[in-house]
Each structure stands twice: as structure tokens, then as C-alpha cells.
Amino acid sequence: MVAAIGSALEAPQDAVEIDGRGLVALPGLVDLHTHLREPGREDAETIASGTRAAALGGFTAVHAMANTTPTQDTAGVVEQVWHLGRRAGWVDVFPVGAVTVGLGGERLAELGAMAESEARVRVFSDDGKCVHDPVVMRRALEYVKAFDGVIAQHAQEPRLTEGSQMHEGVVSAELGLAGWPAVAEEAIVARDVLLAEHVGSRLHVCHLSTAGSVEIVRWAKSRGIDVTAEVTPHHLILTDELARGYDPLFKVNPPLRTQRDVEAVREGLADGTIDIVATDHAPHPREDKDCEWAAAAFGMTGLETALSVVQETMVDTGRMTWADVARVLSSAPARIGRVDGHGRPLAVGEPANLTLVDPAARRVVRPEAQASKSVNSPFGGRELPGRVVATFLRGRATVLDGAPCDGGSADAR
Numbered sequence: 097m098v099a100a101i102g103s104a105l106e107a108p109q110d111a112v113e114i115d116g117r118g119l120v121a122l123p124g125l126v127d128l129h130t131h132l133r134e135p136g137r138e139d140a141e142t143i144a145s146g147t148r149a150a151a152l153g154g155f156t157a158v159h160a161m162a163n164t165t166p167t168q169d170t171a172g173v174v175e176q177v178w179h180l181g182r183r184a185g186w187v188d189v190f191p192v193g194a195v196t197v198g199l200g201g202e203r204l205a206e207l208g209a210m211a212e213s214e215a216r217v218r219v220f221s222d223d224g225k226c227v228h229d230p231v232v233m234r235r236a237l238e239y240v241k242a243f244d245g246v247i248a249q250h251a252q253e254p255r256l257t258e259g260s261q262m263h264e265g266v267v268s269a270e271l272g273l274a275g276w277p278a279v280a281e282e283a284i285v286a287r288d289v290l291l292a293e294h295v296g297s298r299l300h301v302c303h304l305s306t307a308g309s310v311e312i313v314r315w316a317k318s319r320g321i322d323v324t325a326e327v328t329p330h331h332l333i334l335t336d337e338l339a340r341g342y343d344p345l346f347k348v349n350p351p352l353r354t355q356r357d358v359e360a361v362r363e364g365l366a367d368g369t370i371d372i373v374a375t376d377h378a379p380h381p382r383e384d385k386d387c388e389w390a391a392a393a394f395g396m397t398g399l400e401t402a403l404s405v406v407q408e409t410m411v412d413t414g415r416m417t418w419a420d421v422a423r424v425l426s427s428a429p430a431r432i433g434r435v436d437g438h439g440r441p442l443a444v445g446e447p448a449n450l451t452l453v454d455p456a457a458r459r460v461v462r463p464e465a466q467a468s469k470s471v472n473s474p475f476g477g478r479e480l481p482g483r484v485v486a487t488f489l490r491g492r493a494t495v496l497d498g499a500p501c502d503g504g505s506a507d508a509r
């Protein structure tokens with residue numbers, strides 16, 4: 097808990113002192129969209145390794161996506177993930193529940209049991225797959241109203257994206273790779289905001305990536321529809337031009353779009369149409385990325401670079417203040433996920449979930465030196481601004497001097 101704020105405070109003798117000159121203090125960051133891969137793909141990431149990466153990125157809470165093996169579609173599996181998160185001790189792990197059994201898109205999973213479980217699930221998503229059947233989506237939206245849950249939709253019309261490899265446009269035509277058209281995202285976003293309005297429920301749009309989706313969400317909000325949206329760091333900075341080298345590090349779902357889309361999502365984030373930045377940290381082992389483009393997995397890591405990318409694209413360009421960063425990376429995701437004790441203002445009596453950032457620092461990203469078990473970062477070798485100096489979870493340092501406090505977690509080493 098924050099005991100006091102001010103200058104010339106009486107600190108206990110054994111207190112650790114940190115020189116905060118030049119640093120920005122943010123409420124601990126909250127990620128609404130992380131793939132921790134455990135259970136099932138511990139070769140890509142474990143809850144311990146992924147949450148250690150999260151702490152190094154300045155996070156104190158992450159939502160763990162449901163596309164694990166077994167799927168997080170029962171109270172038993174979400175409780176297992178929740179317990180493993182507690183045991184690792186780096187951040188609070190909030191499991192996301194699957195919307196449908198096995199992400200199959202047909203039968204609703206046991207949403208109520210997951211909500212009532214020890215994990216207290218409030219965010220439900222088939223992320224990686226779209227809940228494409230409008231009747232199933234409608235039922236899910238209706239069902240979660242009972243416990244103030246939210247459906248986080250991976251907006252991808254499946255028929256329009258069969259075999260898709262990258263954004264459909266000039267570059268895909270030139271490279272001869274099957275395209276993933278913007279309309280495949282926008283058609284689902286448009287349908288879902290109308291469904292959310294119809295049943296009076298809460299909708300969250302995962303990794304929104306096109307200019308058209310920004311316009312639809314802007315329209316929906318102006319109509320009073322209860323919709324929120326996220327953008328990933330990579331969609332704020334990278335474009336489909338990067339596919340020209342056929343390097344699968346740049347293969348991701350939804351795909352990297354055009355410069356016009358990048359401009360639109362930046363503008364949408366700055367004006368509040370897009371509520372949050374979420375990492376969509378999607379670790380994959382080398383063998384799933386060191387192969388030809390068409391065979392490679394979709395996804396990129398992001399927990400350890402997210403804050404730097406937001407600084408580069410939004411703060412250093414003058415589009416947002418650090419107070420806005422606290423909103424889009426902490427208070428708003430905490431509110432959408434209905435998590436207690438995170439995303440709170442830095443004030444006396446509040447839990448000391450806190451991140452200290454040095455905005456003047458610069459560093460070259462070295463994926464091999466990161467804490468994630470996987471190295472599929474699209475930023476390897478790139479210089480980015482900002483450095484997380486310290487992270488505190490309920491007053492306990494998880495990161496100090498930019499290094500993990502491994503004593504905090506027996507499982508994480």
C-alpha cells in the first residue's frame with residue numbers, strides 16, 4: 097500500500113531508496129491480451145517465463161488468453177492458470193475464459209462456472225479464432241451480462257480469410273501471397289457492435305488494425321454502444337511493407353496493414369476511440385518461425401517492448417502525455433477486465449502497483465537477452481526509447497535497476 101506521498105518523508109531505516117530524478121511513475125501496467133501458452137506449449141512460453149517478461153516490461157497484471165492446450169474453457173483449467181500465476185509471483189495473472197468449447201465456435205463454454213471460480217473470470221475470448229456464428233455471439237453477449245463480463249472478439253470473418261497470409265493489398269499482390277482483406281475485420285466489428293447494442297451488452301474488440309474498424313468503433317461509441325477496443329504496439333508502428341523480405345517474424349494475425357491504417361489507429365488511440373494498447377504477446381518456438389512464410393505461425397512477442405513502442409509512436413510524437421499512457425496501458429484495461437487493485441491512481445492507501453520508467457534512455461532490442469522463452473520479436477536490432485527501471489507488485493519489487501528480482505519467485509528461474 098502507498099503509505100505517504102511527498103518530499104522530505106520519514107522513511108524506515110531499512111527502506112530501499114530509489115533515486116527517481118528524471119523518471120516517470122506510472123501505475124503498474126495491465127495487459128488485456130497476453131498468450132502465456134501454459135498449459136500445453138511450454139516450449140514457447142511458461143506462466144513463469146511470460147510473467148517475468150511482463151514484469152520487465154513494466155506490467156503488474158496480465159490477462160492470459162484462452163487458446164492453450166487444454167483450452168481454458170472450464171473452471172478447472174482457468175483455476176490452474178490462476179494458481180500457477182500466483183505461484184510465479186511476478187504479476188497477477190487473470191485467465192481469460194474461452195467463449196466456446198475448445199474454441200470450436202459452436203457450443204458455449206461454461207462461462208458462469210468460470211466467472212464463479214476462484215479465478216473470477218470476467219473476460220471471455222476465443223482469440224486466435226473468431227466467434228463467427230452470429231447466434232453463438234449473441235448468446236455469449238447475453239450470458240455474460242449476468243456477471244458484468246465482456247466478450248473480447250477476434251474479428252476475422254473466416255470465409256473471407258481462408259488461406260490468408262498477410263494484408264490484402266498492393267504488397268500481397270506483388271508477393272503473390274494470399275490476402276487477409278480489411279473488410280474481413282470490419283464486417284465482424286460492424287456486426288458485433290450492432291449485436292452488442294441489440295442485447296445491451298459489453299463488447300471488446302481485440303487487436304483492431306484497420307482505418308475502417310476505427311471509423312466503425314467511433315460511430316458505435318457516438319451511438320452510445322458499450323464497446324471498447326485495443327490496438328497492439330506492432331500495429332502502431334509496422335506496415336505490410338515488411339513482408340517484402342518474406343521474414344515470418346512479421347507474420348501476425350491480424351496482419352500488419354498499410355501506413356494509412358497505422359495513421360488511423362494512432363489517431364484513434366489519441367482521441368479515445370481506441371481505449372487501450374494490448375500486447376497480443378504471442379511467443380512461438382524457433383521451429384515455428386524459422387521456416388518459409390506460408391508454413392510459419394502467426395504472432396510476435398511484445399511484453400518487453402510495448403511501453404517503448406507507445407513512447408516512440410505516441411509520446412515522443414506529441415500525440416499523448418504520460419498521463420494518457422497510464423490510461424491506455426493501466427487504468428482502462430483494468431476497468432475493461434474488471435480487475436481489482438490495478439490501474440488505480442498513485443495515491444495514499446492504494447495498492448503499491450507501480451512502474452518507474454526512464455524516458456530518456458535508449459536501447460537496442462536483443463530478443464535473445466529478453467526473459468520470454470521465445471525470440472520472435474519484430475524489433476530485434478532496432479533502437480527504441482525508454483527503459484523500465486523498476487516494477488513493484490503490491491509494494492514488492494519485481495524489477496530493480498532494469499533487472500528481475502528473481503528472489504521474488506521460486507518458479508521463475
Ligand SMILES: NC(=O)N[C@@H](CC(=O)O)C(=O)O
Pocket residue numbers: 131163223224225250347348349350376378379394395396
Ligand atoms: N496474434 C497472433 O498472430 N497469434 C495468436 C493468436 C491469433 O490471434 O491468431 C497466437 O496465439 O499465436
